[in-house]
Amino acid sequence: MIPPRLIRRLVLAPLVVAIAAGLVALTPAVAVLTAVFGLVRRRTRSGRPRRGRLLRVVWVALAWFIGETAVLTVLLCLWIAGGFGGRLDTEPYRTRHYAVMGWFLDLVYRAARRSCGLRVEVAAPPDASLLGDRPVIVLSRHAGPGDSLLLVHHLLTDCGRRPRIVMKATLQLDPSLDVVANRLPNAFLHRRPNWAEAGARAASRQRAEQIKRLAAGLDARGALVIFPEGGNWTPLRWTRGLERLRRQGRADLADRAAAMPNLLAPHSSGAFAAIAACPDADVIFVAHTGLDRLVSVRDVWQSLLTDVTVHARWWRVPTADVPRTAVREAQVDWLYDWWERIDAWITEVSGDAMMGQTSTASEAGE
Numbered sequence: 163m164i165p166p167r168l169i170r171r172l173v174l175a176p177l178v179v180a181i182a183a184g185l186v187a188l189t190p191a192v193a194v195l196t197a198v199f200g201l202v203r204r205r206t207r208s209g210r211p212r213r214g215r216l217l218r219v220v221w222v223a224l225a226w227f228i229g230e231t232a233v234l235t236v237l238l239c240l241w242i243a244g245g246f247g248g249r250l251d252t253e254p255y256r257t258r259h260y261a262v263m264g265w266f267l268d269l270v271y272r273a274a275r276r277s278c279g280l281r282v283e284v285a286a287p288p289d290a291s292l293l294g295d296r297p298v299i300v301l302s303r304h305a306g307p308g309d310s311l312l313l314v315h316h317l318l319t320d321c322g323r324r325p326r327i328v329m330k331a332t333l334q335l336d337p338s339l340d341v342v343a344n345r346l347p348n349a350f351l352h353r354r355p356n357w358a359e360a361g362a363r364a365a366s367r368q369r370a371e372q373i374k375r376l377a378a379g380l381d382a383r384g385a386l387v388i389f390p391e392g393g394n395w396t397p398l399r400w401t402r403g404l405e406r407l408r409r410q411g412r413a414d415l416a417d418r419a420a421a422m423p424n425l426l427a428p429h430s431s432g433a434f435a436a437i438a439a440c441p442d443a444d445v446i447f448v449a450h451t452g453l454d455r456l457v458s459v460r461d462v463w464q465s466l467l468t469d470v471t472v473h474a475r476w477w478r479v480p481t482a483d484v485p486r487t488a489v490r491e492a493q494v495d496w497l498y499d500w501w502e503r504i505d506a507w508i509t510e511v512s513g514d515a516m517m518g519q520t521s522t523a524s525e526a527g528e
Contacts, residue, residue, distance in 0.1 A: 164334055167344075175234055175337040182227035188220065215466040218278050225273030229266050233338040236262055237345075250345050259342055260324055266338065267315040274308075279469025282312060284476065296481070297380035297443040298323070299436050301497075303425055303504060304389035306453025307462060312472065313387065313448060323385040326376045328432065330393075349376055370435040377439035386436050386443075390428035390497070395454055403427035418498050422505035424454065424512075430494050437486055445484050449504040450474040451511050473511045477503075 164170070240258060244250045250259075274280040302313055310329070317323040327343070331350040334340040343350075349372040377386050393399060403426045407416035419427035437445065452472035456462045477500075485496050 164332060167340075170334065170337065170340055174335065174340075178227060178230045178234065178337050182231040185220070185224045185227055189224065215463060218466045221277035222270070222273050225269055229269045230336075230338045233262055233266050234341065237338070237341045256324075256346060259345055260318065263342055263346075264315075264318040267311060268319060270311065271315050278466065281469065281471045282316075282474060283471060284316070284474045295382055297382060297384045297386075297440055298446050299377065299433075299440065299443045300325075300385055300387045300446045300448060301390055301433055301500075302387065302448035303395075303450065303454075303508075304391045304393060305395035305425075305450075306456050309394075309450060309453055309472075310387075310389070312450075312474075316474075317385050317387070321385070322383065324381075324383050325385045325387050326380070327387045328373055328376070328389070347376055347379060349373060366431055370431055373432045373435045374439040377436035377443070380440050380443060385446075386440070388432055388436060390430070390433050390501075391426035392429055393426070395424070395426055399426055415494070415498065418502065422502060424451070424505045424508040425501055428497055428501050430497050433497060434493050437484055441486060442481060444481050445479040447477040447479070447500050447504060448474065449507050451508045454508070475504075475507055475511075 165173070237259075240255060240262075241247050241250065244252075244255050249255055271280075300313070300317070302310075304310065310327075314325050314327065317325045326347050326349075328349045328351060329343070331352045334344070334350060349369075351369050351372070373386075373388070380386060400423075404416045404420055407413070407419060407427055415427065419425075437443070450472055452470060456465055485493050488496070
């Protein structure tokens with residue numbers, strides 16, 4: 163359970179401002195360390211520059227918390243200008259909130275790119291002109307820190323979309339996301355406890371209804387973002403997903419999921435609830451790799467030694483090719499077929515990346 167909205171507003175928002183002030187006070191020291199670091203060129207065994215991890219963390223945190231403070235200030239001004247919340251549901255104010263969201267994500271992305279060497283390489287991205295004239299439902303894998311931020315940033319800035327996101331309710335613990343996401347059409351899904359089977363089915367129906375409402379309201383610039391895996395990939399979640407399918411008597415799907423080591427078994431109910439509710443929408447499948455093996459805090463810390471490259475791939479399925487009227491079993495097979503295609507692409511790209519690192523290391527050794 164997360165704290166009530168009033169508590170989140172009164173406690174977490176001031177905490178963000180206090181952290182931002184503390185980081186600003188550290189800026190002179192960080193600047194000195196940065197200058198010293200620039201004079202020391204260390205390299206890893208692979209021959210690539212070795213980065214100062216603490217400096218990277220400080221700079222990204224500084225951008226994040228200053229950005230959060232700025233966003234919270236702007237959101238407060240919009241609330242006042244909007245008649246103390248009375249006009250926030252109108253189109254002009256929704257447009258302003260999407261602009262605020264885009265500004266913040268672009269700020270964080272540029273900070274990560276400059277301080278952490280983050281690069282995002284998108285293979286075969288969707289045609290922007292094609293995406294601009296009809297709604298889309300985006301089904302993306304969910305793995306690694308910040309992958310959802312990168313996806314939403316790409317939709318907002320590169321594709322010119324207005325995303326509606328299905329996300330975990332715990333994300334409301336971030337103050338600026340809490341405010342802006344609750345003012346825009348999004349869905350927050352609460353974690354399901356160990357309820358009885360009947361309760362679990364009721365909760366699943368409730369989530370499906372939330373997703374249907376979001377999908378039904380999509381316009382030509384809208385994009386509904388769903389992560390069918392339900393969470394980031396970890397070895398434990400991967401194993402539990404197989405066990406869940408076997409408990410449900412779906413050994414066939416468990417065998418297919420076991421053959422996809424890079425992905426969690428997808429949940430089909432939310433995806434097809436959205437697809438049925440918006441018959442004019444194309445479906446976009448998104449795969450990415452580069453952050454997916456950063457499972458623990460130690461993994462993230464080690465990754466900060468060198469630059470990070472994220473590879474992404476988009477596939478578009480025209481609305482006429484989406485099995486909206488097919489029987490349920492055929493729809494599940496279709497989703498698993500796409501998940502297998504995404505898993506194969508991740509395996510291929512990950513193998514190419516490893517070969518590139520080996521080649522770089524060999525050249526450095528020579």
